[in-house]
Amino acid sequence: MSSIVVVRNLKKRYGQIEALKGVSFTVNRGEIFGILGPNGAGKTTTIRCITTLAKPDEGEIWIDGISAISQPRLVREKIGYVAQEVALDKILTGRELLSLQASLYHLPSATAKERINQLIQLLELQEYADRQTGSYSGGMKKRLDLAAGLLHKPQILILDEPSVGLDIESRKIIWNFLLSLRQDGTTIILTSHYLEEIDALADRLVIIDQGKVIAEGSPSELKERIGGERVTVRIREFTPVEEAIRAKEGLSQLPFVKEIIINAQGGNSLNLIVAPESDVLATIEKTLTEMNLPLFSISQSRPSLDDVYLAATGKTLLEADIEGMNKRDWQAEKKQAMKAG
Numbered sequence: 033m034s035s036i037v038v039v040r041n042l043k044k045r046y047g048q049i050e051a052l053k054g055v056s057f058t059v060n061r062g063e064i065f066g067i068l069g070p071n072g073a074g075k076t077t078t079i080r081c082i083t084t085l086a087k088p089d090e091g092e093i094w095i096d097g098i099s100a101i102s103q104p105r106l107v108r109e110k111i112g113y114v115a116q117e118v119a120l121d122k123i124l125t126g127r128e129l130l131s132l133q134a135s136l137y138h139l140p141s142a143t144a145k146e147r148i149n150q151l152i153q154l155l156e157l158q159e160y161a162d163r164q165t166g167s168y169s170g171g172m173k174k175r176l177d178l179a180a181g182l183l184h185k186p187q188i189l190i191l192d193e194p195s196v197g198l199d200i201e202s203r204k205i206i207w208n209f210l211l212s213l214r215q216d217g218t219t220i221i222l223t224s225h226y227l228e229e230i231d232a233l234a235d236r237l238v239i240i241d242q243g244k245v246i247a248e249g250s251p252s253e254l255k256e257r258i259g260g261e262r263v264t265v266r267i268r269e270f271t272p273v274e275e276a277i278r279a280k281e282g283l284s285q286l287p288f289v290k291e292i293i294i295n296a297q298g299g300n301s302l303n304l305i306v307a308p309e310s311d312v313l314a315t316i317e318k319t320l321t322e323m324n325l326p327l328f329s330i331s332q333s334r335p336s337l338d339d340v341y342l343a344a345t346g347k348t349l350l351e352a353d354i355e356g357m358n359k360r361d362w363q364a365e366k367k368q369a370m371k372a373g
């Protein structure tokens with residue numbers, strides 16, 4: 033399979049913050065490629081470098097054989113970009129905004145009109161297209177933004193957190209739309225910190241954590257690499273941490289247990305990765321009883337992408353998300369954004 037995007041050893045600093053510490057991956061032609069990671073992991077920075085909106089300090093980016101660093105204009109013709117924040121002129125209608133955007137791409141007016149009608153249909157915006165965008169919901173805005181990114185029929189569509197903050201209905205429309213775009217041969221790159229989104233859409237993905245790629249593969253490959261099943265144990269509904277630690281020590285002795293993480297965000301529940309053997313649940317229950325520990329609930333499931341992340345970093349994505357939010361230097365980001373206009 034041929035690759036359409038090649039990213040090699042990207043590095044980018046913002047003052048003291050090393051946002052990217054050597055990110056590399058390749059995207060195959062015609063696939064949906066996911067970039068998964070918690071808040072502040074470096075997803076947006078990676079995407080901004082690929083879309084030529086930011087320049088990396090080091091590294092290479094090749095888009096269909098063209099360097100995004102030395103030939104940004106040529107690269108921009110090949111890509112459509114849908115940013116995380118949607119900023120629309122509230123007075124214009126959706127259709128007017130798309131016409132304006134089409135003129136920026138220098139599309140002939142007949143072609144533009146036809147393309148706009150087609151996109152309005154595809155994104156189920158018929159009812160709203162002639163209303164001022166100031167009255168749009170988040171989902172409608174996002175769909176309009178998606179239409180704007182697709183006007184020039186780009187080979188590659190790049191989306192930053194496409195369904196963040198959206199209602200289920202809009203999310204479903206966008207997911208189905210992305211799947212149909214792929215069917216028509218468009219390559220799609222999307223960032224997300226929603227496991228479900230990447231699991232539902234991505235053919236392959238990278239997981240980025242603290243500016244580094246920590247895993248690359250298809251969702252099923254990555255889950256299989258865990259080499260076991262997941263058991264979630266709750267000692268109590270909200271377990272005191274000392275009790276969770278004691279349970280962890282006891283359960284670690286069991287031969288089928290490969291790894292145990294205490295999930296602080298989940299009320300100190302225990303996430304175990306276990307070898308797929310019989311009687312696992314009964315043995316865990318018996319061990320806890322022998323240690324005089326109660327058992328509120330226990331369940332077994334196939335590993336998720338969260339387990340992949342957990343195995344690589346020792347944290348759940350949710351924990352890392354909260355940590356990432358706390359670590360961010362919002363002042364510096366705001367200043368930088370204002371400088372960039």
Ligand code: ATP
Nearest residue numbers: 046051071072073074075076077360361364365368
């Ligand atoms: P999110 O989805 O929350 O935006 P992310 O994975 O996209 O997270 P980035 O936005 O790429 O992460 O941020 C990576 C790191 O770089 C963070 O520590 C962030 O605070 C920092 N950073 C990003 N942009 C700037 C900026 N303009 N100025 C200063 N620091 C920045």
